[in-house]
Amino acid sequence: MKLAAEATxxxxxxxxxxxxxxxxTAHLPHPTALAWIHHGEGIVAWGQTARITIPGGPHRFTHAARRLSDLFAGAAIDDPLKLPGTGPLAFGSFTFDPATDGSVLIIPRHILGRRDGHAWLTTIGAPTADPLTLTRPPAPPTGLRWGEGTLSAHDWQxxxxxxxxxxxxxxxxxxxxARDLTVQAAQPIDTRVLLSRLAARYPTCFTFAVDRLIGATPExxxxxxxxxxxxxxxxxxxPRGTTPGEDRERAQRLYRSAKDRREHAYAADxxxxxLTPLCTDLHVPHRPQILTLPNVIHLATPVHGTLAAQHSVLDVLAALHPTPAVCGTPTAPALDLIRELEVMDRGRYAGPVGWIDTDGNGEWGIALRCAEIDAHDPTRARLFAGCGIVADSDPAAELAEAQAKFRPxxxxxxx
Known part of the structure; x- marks a missing residue:
């Protein structure tokens, strides 16, 4: 475990x-930001009190939970609100492939939150004079140059x-x-600008930022x-249509599509x-709903349940990831085929991303509709999009779907 000096x-x-x-997002003082925002509420954070790097392996979520618990143990916490997300917490992002290194948990220095009529500021470590002071104004990216990623459109098809x-x-x-695209900017990319634009245009999605990975996931x-x-x-x-009537037609066609219903059933099942072994009750509807976003229309199934024991959110992640929605089914051959055909390292794309507090509460999405800023050259980033492939998938249609998913x-x- 690598710790910042304040956590010794x-x-x-x-x-x-x-x-x-x-x-x-307007209160983030500098470009290096952490965030989880939904409908304008949630938490943003900056600074680093502690950083836990997690190696790949079959027990990485358990390993992460144990190391985080050790770090939180004995913490002196003054939290009059005692709500999920108040007090100290960690933002996290895990790699898609269980065998891949690169997963991380970060305990920030300052956390600004707003939810259900409450707003708060949490400081971890010694207090500072004015943590909300803007040290560097946001700078939109300029001079953008776009490029093909690992595979050309033709090779991906x-x-x-x-x-x-x-x-x-x-x-x-x-x-x-999945496939990737690259973008090169004239100056280092400012995370805050991307977060602000995503949160404004996709308020129903979960806008996130963890360690240079930024996106707005619907899942x-x-x-x-x-x-x-x-x-x-x-x-x-x-993809969305160009008129309300075309949207309705596409949504009906999606709902009636045997191919898409089969793809959705794999994930919901x-x-x-x-989750069934972890819960005393679990509600999973037998038919999906339609979810319309600014760029695409999805089949969606909301799931609700009650845990049978004191499982933290990381325990539940261990049971869920990777789902058929981002890997396929059966998991092992689907993952093997991804490794063979994508010819790239997804890194943390399509892996779990979110936050966990000291009580094991948290919110985690799948890192979709996202980009990762290069750790060595902050003027560069990779964008990712992926599509579920089943027996009657059409390569040209899947390419069009991927293009729509790049749009955010x-x-x-x-x-």
């Missing part, structure tokens, strides 16, 4: 109720065709293939509040199977 002694944390701060052949041959039922993997858990399964997608991050860069 037991943690101290003080939460203060404050007046409504308005736009949370060939990979999709190969996956369809394998599925039709009976190797597996579904896989999910809530798990929310734990006490013994209650909630999830939102998304699988089956079509897996979530049901993973492209718009965030271009303004």
């Amino acid at each position: 002694t037991p943690l101290t944390a003080r939460t203060q109720p404050i007046p409504d701060p308005g736009d949370l 060939k990979a999709v065709a190969t996956a369809v052949d394998r599925i039709q041959g009976g190797d597996l039922g579904k896989t999910v293939l 809530l993997l798990i929310r734990r509040t006490g013994d209650r858990i909630d999830s939102l399964v998304l699988a089956g997608t079509t 897996m979530v049901r199977q993973a 991050m492209q718009e965030a860069f271009q303004g």
Whole structure:
């Protein structure tokens, strides 16, 4: 575990109720930001009290939970609100592939939050004079140059065709293939600008930032509040139309599509199977709903349940990830095919991203509709998008779907 200097002694944390701060992203003092925002509420943070790096392996969520628990143990906490998200907490982001290193948990220095009529500022470590002082104004990215990622559009369609052949041959039922794009800016990319644009345009999504990974995911993997858990399964997608009538037509076609309903059922059934052993009751509707976002239309299934024991949100993540929505089914052959055909390291794209507090509460999404800023060259970033592939998938249609899923991050860069 790598710790910042402030964490060499037991943690101290003080939460203060404050007046409504308005736009949370407007108070981030510098470009290096942490965030989790939904409908304008949530938490943003900056600074680093402690950083836990988590190696790949089958028990990485358990490993992360144990090390975080050790760090929180003995912390001196002054928290009059005692709400989920107040007091000290950690933001986290895990790699998609369980075998890959690069997962991280970060305990920030300052946390600004707003939820359900309450607003607060948490400081971990020694208090500072004015933590909300803007040290560097946000600077929109300029001089953007876009490039193909690991595979060209043509080569990616060939990979999709190969996956369809394998599925039709009976190797597996579904896989999910992702592709990337690159962007180069004239100056280092300011996380705050991307966050502000994403939160404004996609308020129903969960806008996040953790250690250079920024995005607006529509998929809530798990929310734990006490013994209650909630999830939102998304699988089956079509691009938006150009008129309300075309949107309705596309939504109806998506809902009636045997291919998309089958793709969605794989994901919903897996979530049901993973959560049932952890819950005293679990509600998973048998039919999906339609979820319309500014760029795409999804099939969606909301899931609600009550935990049977004191499982933290990281315990539930361990049971869920990777879901068929981002990997495929069965998991092992789907993951093997991803490793073979994508020809790239997803890193933390399509992995869990979110936060956890000292009581094990938290909200975690799947890192979709996102970009990762290069750690060595902050003027560069990679954008990611992926599509579920089943037996009757069409490579050209999947490419169009991926292009639609790139739009949120492209718009965030271009303004």
